[in-house]
Amino acid sequence: MGVAPATVTMTLRRMQRDEWISGHRRREIHLTELEREAARSVTRRHMLTEWLLVKIFKFPIFETHDEAHRIEHAISPKLEERMYEILGKPELCPHGNPLPGNESLTKDWVSLVDIPVGAEVIIRRVHEFAEDN
Numbered sequence: 477m478g479v480a481p482a483t484v485t486m487t488l489r490r491m492q493r494d495e496w497i498s499g500h501r502r503r504e505i506h507l508t509e510l511e512r513e514a515a516r517s518v519t520r521r522h523m524l525t526e527w528l529l530v531k532i533f534k535f536p537i538f539e540t541h542d543e544a545h546r547i548e549h550a551i552s553p554k555l556e557e558r559m560y561e562i563l564g565k566p567e568l569c570p571h572g573n574p575l576p577g578n579e580s581l582t583k584d585w586v587s588l589v590d591i592p593v594g595a596e597v598i599i600r601r602v603h604e605f606a607e608d609n
C-alpha cells in the first residue's frame with residue numbers, strides 16, 4: 477500500500493479503538509458491519525465522483541481516479557444520493573468497476589491474460605488496482 481509498517485500498526489490500533497475492526501492478530505483483520513458500510517459508501521462516492529468528472533467536467537477517464545480520491549471524502553450522504561440520481565444510477569464506474577452491490581455484473585468477464593493471442597476483444601474494465609498505475 478506504499479506506507480510504513482508503523483503507520484499500518486497505528487492505523488489498525490485506531491480502527492480497533494473506534495470499533496471499525498473487531499480485533500486483529502496474526503495478519504488477519506475483520507471489518508465490523510459499521511466499517512463494511514463505510515467502505516461501501518466511500519467506494520460509491522469515489523465512483524460517482526469519477527462519473528461527475530467525466531460527464532460534467534469532461535475529464536479524460538485516466539485522470540479521474542486520482543482526482544476523485546481528493547474529493548470523495550468531502551461528499552455528504554445527501555449529495556451522494558443526489559449524484560447517484562443525476563448521473564443516471566450508474567452500476568459501473570467509468571473504468572468498468574462495479575459500484576458496491578453490483579459485483580455480479582462483472583462475474584462472467586474474462587481477464588485479458590486468459591485471452592488467446594490474436595483474439596478480438598472489447599475492454600470493459602480497468603481494475604481499481606490498475607487505475608492507481
Ligand SMILES: [Zn+2]
Pocket residue numbers: 522526540541542544604607
Ligand atoms: Zn477510481
Ligand SMILES: [Zn+2]
Pocket residue numbers: 523526541569570571572573607
Ligand atoms: Zn473507476
